[in-house]
Amino acid sequence: MFAQSLIRRTGQGWKLLVGWLTSALGLVLLALIVGGVLRTNTPAATLGLLVLGVLVGAGGLTWTAVSVRCVACGERLVWRTIRTYGWADWLPQLLAIRDCPRCGGTS
Numbered sequence: 001m002f003a004q005s006l007i008r009r010t011g012q013g014w015k016l017l018v019g020w021l022t023s024a025l026g027l028v029l030l031a032l033i034v035g036g037v038l039r040t041n042t043p044a045a046t047l048g049l050l051v052l053g054v055l056v057g058a059g060g061l062t063w064t065a066v067s068v069r070c071v072a073c074g075e076r077l078v079w080r081t082i083r084t085y086g087w088a089d090w091l092p093q094l095l096a097i098r099d100c101p102r103c104g105g106t107s
Contacts, residue, residue, distance in 0.1 A: 002095045004098055005094075005095050005096065005097055005098065006070070006077070006097045006098055006099060006100065006105075006106065006107075007068060007077065007094070007095070007097070009106070009107055010070075010071050010107060012067075012068050012069075015063075015064060015067050015068050016064060016068065016078075018060075018063075018064075019060045019061065019063055019064025019065075019067070020060070020064070021060070022056060022057075022059060022060025022063070023056075023057050023060035023061050023064075024060075025056055025057075025060070026053050026054065026055070026056035026057025026058070026059070026060060027053070027057055029049065029052065029053035029056060029057075030050065030053035030054065030057070033046065033049050033050055033053060064078055065078045065079040065082065066078075066079065070100040070102065070103060070105050071105065071107065072100060072103050072105030072107075073100060073102055073103040073105060075100055075101070075102040075103065077094065077097060077100070077101075078090075078094060080101060080102075081093050081094040081097070084101075
């Protein structure tokens with residue numbers, strides 16, 4: 001499925017990987033804080049780490065949603081796929097895209 005996808009043909013697979021890794025890093029940071037593995041001396045430091053985890057995770061998702069684009073028309077493919085199919089089905093649908101849903105571009 002991914003071998004023939006528009007994202008792979010246009011060389012944008014690395015953007016998905018970076019976005020997912022960044023989001024995962026944010027989630028791991030949150031889990032370590034909530035789980036008590038990362039401990040701080042003050043509530044303010046704990047809150048700061050929590051905010052950092054949320055920002056890193058949300059930043060990864062946001063960057064992925066706006067950076068993966070059709071090279072012909074600039075359509076944000078991840079954002080459009082999430083809006084169209086919702087959170088439950090967007091990833092398989094994204095990886096199955098062979099041409100741009102807006103302009104029909106294939107590379």
